[in-house]
Amino acid sequence: MAKETGNKLIAQNKKARHEYTILDTYECGMVLTGTEVKSLREGRANLVDGYAYIQNHEVWVDNVFIPEYTQGTWTNHSARRKRKLLLHRMEIRKIESKLSDAGHTLVPLSLYFKDGRVKIEVALAIGKKLYDKRQTLREKQDTRETARAVAAARRRQR
Structure with missing residues (x-):
């Protein structure tokens, strides 16, 4: 083994x-x-x-x-x-x-x-305090949206 x-x-x-x-x-x-x-x-x-x-x-x-x-x-x-x-x-x-x-x-x-x-x-x-949790969720959502926008832009260029 x-x-x-x-x-x-x-x-x-x-x-x-x-x-x-x-x-x-x-x-x-x-x-x-x-x-x-x-x-x-x-x-x-x-x-x-x-x-x-x-x-x-x-x-x-x-x-x-x-x-x-x-x-x-x-x-x-x-x-x-x-x-x-x-x-x-x-x-x-x-x-x-x-x-x-x-x-x-x-x-x-x-x-x-x-x-x-x-x-x-x-x-x-x-x-974390409640406002810290909200802030991190907002940051994650923003990075996810920018990644989607970049991926969509790359798809359009092809």
């Missing part, structure tokens, strides 16, 4: 990019059980309600939904348990100092396989 290479996306938290301003991102490993990995290999997970926090100089992610493995037996895992993230001590200290500032939070962005290992991307973020 050949070893896996490259990245394979499992789940993405698109809502987080809309709700928060992303300041910095970190790639972490996760401590998982065998049935969790098998369930993730089937491509089943949900990060929408998930959040990360630091407790006793360890980073934890909670409320990330990894459904029970269908062929699992009594060794199956609970779907929304808290899971430990694996980061270097210096990265944890850096995150901890930034989280002490008001309004900063740690949010999971994506869950993926990297060379056969499960990785999670967490972001240090600040919550």
Whole structure:
């Protein structure tokens, strides 16, 4: 059996990019059980309600939904348990100092396989106000409209 290479996306938290301003991102490993990995290999997970926090100089992610493995037996895992993230001590200290500032939070962005290992991307973020969300939506809509106009102009030139 050949070893896996490259990245394979499992789940993405698109809502987080809309709700928060992303300041910095970190790639972490996760401590998982065998049935969790098998369930993730089937491509089943949900990060929408998930959040990360630091407790006793360890980073934890909670409320990330990894459904029970269908062929699992009594060794199956609970779907929304808290899971430990694996980061270097210096990265944890850096995150901890930034989280002490008001309004900063740690949010999971994506869950993926990297060379056969499960990785999670967490972001240090600040919550957006309603007018910030409207502004980003307006900017996306404007860029989409200009791209359409450019494409239409190119089609007419042919």
